[in-house]
Amino acid sequence: MESHWALPEGNPWSTPFAQALLHHLDLFPGARVLDVAAGGGIPAFYIADQVGPQGYVLAVDIHHNQVLRARGMQGTRMPWLQFEVGDMRQLPPNLPKFDRITGNIAFMFFRPDRPAALKSLVQFLKPGGQIVLTWPTKGTFDSLWRRVEREMQSRNLTVELGRFQEYLDERPSTDDARAWLCELGMKNIETAEWPLEIETGPGKEFLGHPLLRSGFLDDVYECFDDQEKAEEFMQTIADDLNSILPLTAQRGVLSGWKP
Ligand SMILES: C[S@@+](CC[C@H](N)C(=O)[O-])C[C@H]1O[C@@H](n2cnc3c(N)ncnc32)[C@H](O)[C@@H]1O
Missing domain, CATH: 3.40.50.150 (Vaccinia Virus protein VP39)
Incomplete structure (x- = not known):
């Protein structure tokens, strides 16, 4: 049928x-x-x-x-x-x-x-x-999370990194x-x-990607008390998209x- x-x-x-x-x-x-x-x-x-x-x-x-x-x-x-x-x-x-x-x-x-x-x-x-x-x-978008972790470590964002790892462990x-x-x-x-x-492009296309933004990227933003700092941080990640691709769920x- x-x-x-x-x-x-x-x-x-x-x-x-x-x-x-x-x-x-x-x-x-x-x-x-x-x-x-x-x-x-x-x-x-x-x-x-x-x-x-x-x-x-x-x-x-x-x-x-x-x-x-x-x-x-x-x-x-x-x-x-x-x-x-x-x-x-x-x-x-x-x-x-x-x-x-x-x-x-x-x-x-x-x-x-x-x-x-x-x-x-x-x-x-x-x-x-x-x-x-x-x-x-848990393995979803692993390349992205590793990049976020590296960036947090290099900037000594200890509190944000702790929160982020909690979020990852919980999945x-x-x-x-x-x-x-x-x-x-x-x-x-x-x-x-x-x-x-998942297909995406650099910059705004990545940061505003409807699927990535609401279900995943927002969790990184939430690790920051200061949302301006979060925006600047995520911009760095978005500008380095090639190191993250392919983005695999x-x-x-x-x-x-x-x-
Ligand atoms: C990602 S969507 C999936 C929807 C649909 N199954 C699909 O594949 O398109 C997840 C859905 O779960 C619903 N949801 C979240 N928590 C729920 C709960 N505790 N009980 C029932 N639905 C829930 C949301 O409202 C949302 O519509």
């Missing part, structure tokens, strides 16, 4: 992560799926199309405006797909159980207690059900994720990392099955 809801081409971030997720997801017509951190519906629309009218997809996002946006795109189509506001770390306990739980670019938002959030989510999985999550893993690797799922008694756990090169995938 040809899908009516293909993943959007030309999306440089959500679509490639969703492709990695779908590669590991074992879907079937009629499945009941919970998609967390659903955002604008990648891959919820695609999954709903695959499970068909006998299935059901509950797509949850914490931000009301995201849910409204997704509902707007849906219109009256695929009524078995439902977008709702909810915090994936603490969903209502009376929620029914699902055959599959998915979360595309979701795992980093399990903060602050990732194992507890994972445990809470897995309880909504039926026995024999599968969970598949993706997120940019989960696929090994961390595997261990947490293993502790929950999940079986057939698989992890993978799929590299994804790692699309981490975690898959596991409930016994």
Whole structure:
């Protein structure tokens, strides 16, 4: 069957992560799926199309405006797909159980207690059900972080460097994720990392890059109390872009099955 809801081409971030997720997801017509951190519906629309009218997809996002946006795109189509506001770390306990739980670019938002959030989510999985999550893993943009570290060291920015290293240490690797799922008694756990090169140019193109800025560069800015100093620091990094390229994200995938 040809899908009516293909993943959007030309999306440089959500679509490639969703492709990695779908590669590991074992879907079937009629499945009941919970998609967390659903955002604008990648891959919820695609999954709903695959499970068909006998299935059901509950797509949850914490931000009301995201849910409204997704509902707007849906219109009256695929009524078995439902977008709702909810915090994936603490969903209502009376929620029914699902055959599959998915979360595309979701795992980093399990903060602050990732194992507890994972445990809470897995309880909504039926026995024999599968969970598949993706997120940019610890190795994402490693060349950039090494350059930031070198620059902080050469300028003796001890406080900023300490904060920056805390931020880096806090990012989960696929090994961390595997261990947490293993502790929950999940079986057939698989992890993978799929590299994804991100295109950017020097100067403003780099510093204002919509994907890099909000999800990653802002974390460096936050290490500085003085934002003017941060701006000047980041300008130096942007001017030395050639030493950072290629800029490679790692699309981490975690898959596991409930016994
Ligand atoms: C990077 S976007 C991914 C959206 C979509 N899955 C995609 O691939 O395009 C992450 C989404 O997670 C949502 N989010 C963040 N924390 C959340 C939480 N605790 N519970 C539910 N959604 C959350 C954000 O509102 C945002 O829409």
